Amino acid sequence: MTPAQHRSIPLKIAIYALMTALGAVFIFPFLFMLASSLKSNDAIFADLASLRAVLPIGALTGENYVHAFARGHIGHYLANSVVITGVTVALGLVVNSLAAFALARLEWRGKQAVLTVLAVLLVVPFEAISVPLMQLVAKLPGLSLGVDGLVLTRSWLDTLYVQILPFIANAFSIFLFYQFFRDIPKDFDEAAYVDGATPLQVYRHVIVPSSLPVFATVTILQALAMWNQYLWPLITVPGEAARPLMIGMEQFFGARRTAWGEVMAYASLITVPVLAAFIFFQRWFVRSVIGSGVKG
Amino acid sequence: MSGHYAKVRRHAGLTPLLFGAPAMLGLAMFVLLPFLMALMLTFTDQRLVSPESSRLVGLRNYERLLSISALVQDPERDSAGHIQREADQTPVYVRVRAITRSQPAYRGYRPLGDFHFGTRRITILAKDPAFLQALCNTFTFALVVVPLQGVIALGLALLVNAGLWGQTIFRAVYFLPVVMSMVIVSVVWAFLFNRDLGLFNLALSKLSFGLIQPVDWLGNPSTAMPAIVILSAWQGAGLQMLILLAGLQGISQELYDAARIDGASTWQRFWHITLPGLRQSITFVLIVTTIGALGLFTQVDVMTGGGPREATATVMFEAVRHGVREGDIAYGATICVVYFALITILILLPHALLRRRLRGMP
Numbered sequence: 001m002t003p004a005q006h007r008s009i010p011l012k013i014a015i016y017a018l019m020t021a022l023g024a025v026f027i028f029p030f031l032f033m034l035a036s037s038l039k040s041n042d043a044i045f046a047d048l049a050s051l052r053a054v055l056p057i058g059a060l061t062g063e064n065y066v067h068a069f070a071r072g073h074i075g076h077y078l079a080n081s082v083v084i085t086g087v088t089v090a091l092g093l094v095v096n097s098l099a100a101f102a103l104a105r106l107e108w109r110g111k112q113a114v115l116t117v118l119a120v121l122l123v124v125p126f127e128a129i130s131v132p133l134m135q136l137v138a139k140l141p142g143l144s145l146g147v148d149g150l151v152l153t154r155s156w157l158d159t160l161y162v163q164i165l166p167f168i169a170n171a172f173s174i175f176l177f178y179q180f181f182r183d184i185p186k187d188f189d190e191a192a193y194v195d196g197a198t199p200l201q202v203y204r205h206v207i208v209p210s211s212l213p214v215f216a217t218v219t220i221l222q223a224l225a226m227w228n229q230y231l232w233p234l235i236t237v238p239g240e241a242a243r244p245l246m247i248g249m250e251q252f253f254g255a256r257r258t259a260w261g262e263v264m265a266y267a268s269l270i271t272v273p274v275l276a277a278f279i280f281f282q283r284w285f286v287r288s289v290i291g292s293g294v295k296g
Numbered sequence: 297m298s299g300h301y302a303k304v305r306r307h308a309g310l311t312p313l314l315f316g317a318p319a320m321l322g323l324a325m326f327v328l329l330p331f332l333m334a335l336m337l338t339f340t341d342q343r344l345v346s347p348e349s350s351r352l353v354g355l356r357n358y359e360r361l362l363s364i365s366a367l368v369q370d371p372e373r374d375s376a377g378h379i380q381r382e383a384d385q386t387p388v389y390v391r392v393r394a395i396t397r398s399q400p401a402y403r404g405y406r407p408l409g410d411f412h413f414g415t416r417r418i419t420i421l422a423k424d425p426a427f428l429q430a431l432c433n434t435f436t437f438a439l440v441v442v443p444l445q446g447v448i449a450l451g452l453a454l455l456v457n458a459g460l461w462g463q464t465i466f467r468a469v470y471f472l473p474v475v476m477s478m479v480i481v482s483v484v485w486a487f488l489f490n491r492d493l494g495l496f497n498l499a500l501s502k503l504s505f506g507l508i509q510p511v512d513w514l515g516n517p518s519t520a521m522p523a524i525v526i527l528s529a530w531q532g533a534g535l536q537m538l539i540l541l542a543g544l545q546g547i548s549q550e551l552y553d554a555a556r557i558d559g560a561s562t563w564q565r566f567w568h569i570t571l572p573g574l575r576q577s578i579t580f581v582l583i584v585t586t587i588g589a590l591g592l593f594t595q596v597d598v599m600t601g602g603g604p605r606e607a608t609a610t611v612m613f614e615a616v617r618h619g620v621r622e623g624d625i626a627y628g629a630t631i632c633v634v635y636f637a638l639i640t641i642l643i644l645l646p647h648a649l650l651r652r653r654l655r656g657m658p
Contacts, residue, residue, distance in 0.1 A: 007458075012460065015458055018455065019455050022455070023469045026469050026470050026472060029473070029485060029488060030473070030484075032487065033480070036487075048487065048490065048493035049494075050498070053495055096319055098316070098319070099315060099320065102312040102315035106311065106312040107312075111312075117328075122587070123643055124636060128636055129331050129334060131616070131628050132331070132334040132625075132629055132632075135337075136330055136333060165322075166326035168322050169327075171323060174319060198311075200311075224475065230594055231594070235620055249479060263483060267480040270477060271475065271476050271480060
């Protein structure tokens with residue numbers, strides 16, 4: 001807002017002090033998770049009441065990670081989560097941006113009605129429809145690839161696609177795309193139409209290239225939401241085969257004595273890939289959210 | 297030119313429908329259809345697993361959910377007409393349970409809370425007091441967390457936009473909780489909120505020089521919800537910060553320069569340039585946070601299970617408790633439908649009123 005050169009030295013120091021204090025609040029729980037993943041149960045509780053809780057000091061061990069791997073099929077769950085997140089996000093980008101393109105850039109009858117319905121759908125919390133949705137998918141016929149080849153199943157429960165298909169079309173993603181597409185100057189596509197372009201060509205060669213920030217924003221928000229899904233797989237995926245990482249966490253609780261070090265190791269294993277992706281894409285992502293200039 | 301353009305557009309014909317079809321189909325099948333199914337379920341006694349097929353029960357689910365009544369009681373008097381009192385001088389009343397058991401008009405009701413009016417006691421009764429409590433909890437949560445998180449996010453956005461060295465690092469740190477799953481956040485914070493050993497009490501005690509006594513955050517009905525507010529704001533503020541940062545960077549620097557030449561103070565610049573410039577971003581942040589807050593579930597499910605004494609039970613928690621864990625799908629669906637109707641009214645009503653007023657203007 002104000003260029004730094006206008007600020008006095010004491011003010012700068014005060015701002016840094018404030019930013020650092022807030023930074024500590026924001027990073028401590030994360031550090032606590034990482035540090036605890038390297039400690040024994042006793043050490044976690046012994047260190048809890050001091051700053052040692054967030055520091056990797058004392059008797060450190062990698063055993064929690066070994067146990068966490070031994071206990072659950074982490075590799076398998078990880079693969080499931082990657083497939084679920086990747087496929088949903090990729091298909092969602094295409095499907096939702098195409099719909100938003102039709103809503104924002106093409107004229108057709110019934111458009112206003114669709115926009116109104118979308119606005120209402122935006123408000124439905126997913127939890128509110130999760131139970132009837134579960135009933136629905138429990139009765140839908142599906143295909144399953146088993147040892148005896150492709151078989152018709154009588155339910156979507158316990159599959160990967162039950163965790164994918166319901167989440168491809170997303171009212172919020174359409175809304176974000178719509179906001180962005182609407183503000184691209186109309187002259188661009190008019191010129192293309194004059195040159196004989198089809199709507200699909202306009203979408204591919206005019207709209208998509210000038211909307212990369214919003215594509216990035218939707219990718220990140222959707223990927224985070226999918227990766228961290230909890231309630232839905234909890235009620236639709238009771239078995240092992242299609243279980244995602246997040247639900248694998250359940251098996252660490254409920255035992256006679258919770259092995260908190262293992263819980264933290266598992267939690268770190270879930271979080272660190274996302275964090276790594278964020279740090280890797282940080283500049284790009286931050287600019288994209290900023291560039292997309294979300295409007296209310 | 298434009299005539300040709302219009303012709304091309306008219307010829308677009310089915311294209312818009314084709315483009316929109318996959319998304320519309322998905323939303324119709326996985327959002328609209330389940331919602332309509334939920335609506336149908338509310339008139340039945342469908343169970344999750346049941347040997348018998350479901351029956352139509354009319355409005356019974358709604359009646360159970362929404363029945364509220366009040367019981368007005370005068371104190372008991374002895375034969376001389378004096379008010380009977382307990383040892384601590386409070387008047388004696390007939391026990392509420394005795395009345396709900398014996399009088400048909402109050403059958404099925406349970407007390408939600410009571411208050412006194414002179415010596416009169418008025419007890420609010422409901423057939424499902426837990427739902428009303430949950431409704432109250434959820435709205436309280438939203439009313440507190442939305443402004444709190446918004447203010448924190450705005451503060452963070454202003455800080456990381458101050459043009460100082462290293463702000464990229466701070467920005468990443470403030471964003472860090474957003475990449476953590478809410479389940480993990482809840483597990484980690486349960487440790488930090490521990491009464492005797494948690495860092496949260498330790499920090500409070502150190503910062504207040506020992507004035508603030510350790511609090512059993514999650515074990516005490518009056519602090520459990522504030523604890524969930526704190527961790528929710530902590531988890532979500534980073535994302536809102538980025539959106540507000542986007543808004544801040546969209547405000548023209550010239551406005552600030554002009555204001556400075558006119559001698560405007562920092563506060564005046566914030567109040568008259570920054571805030572109006574952020575209006576759209578703030579609206580967006582408030583809407584998104586409100587929707588999220590009204591769906592509060594995961595934190596409660598992992599950390600408190602709705603307790604202690606229903607203090608953190610939310611509407612979605614109740615819906616899942618009835619609909620999934622207790623297998624009473626019909627009742628779970630009723631909770632969802634009623635709640636959705638409430639939210640829609642709350643969000644759309646001000647909008648519609650505003651529009652009517654604008655239209656009525658000359």
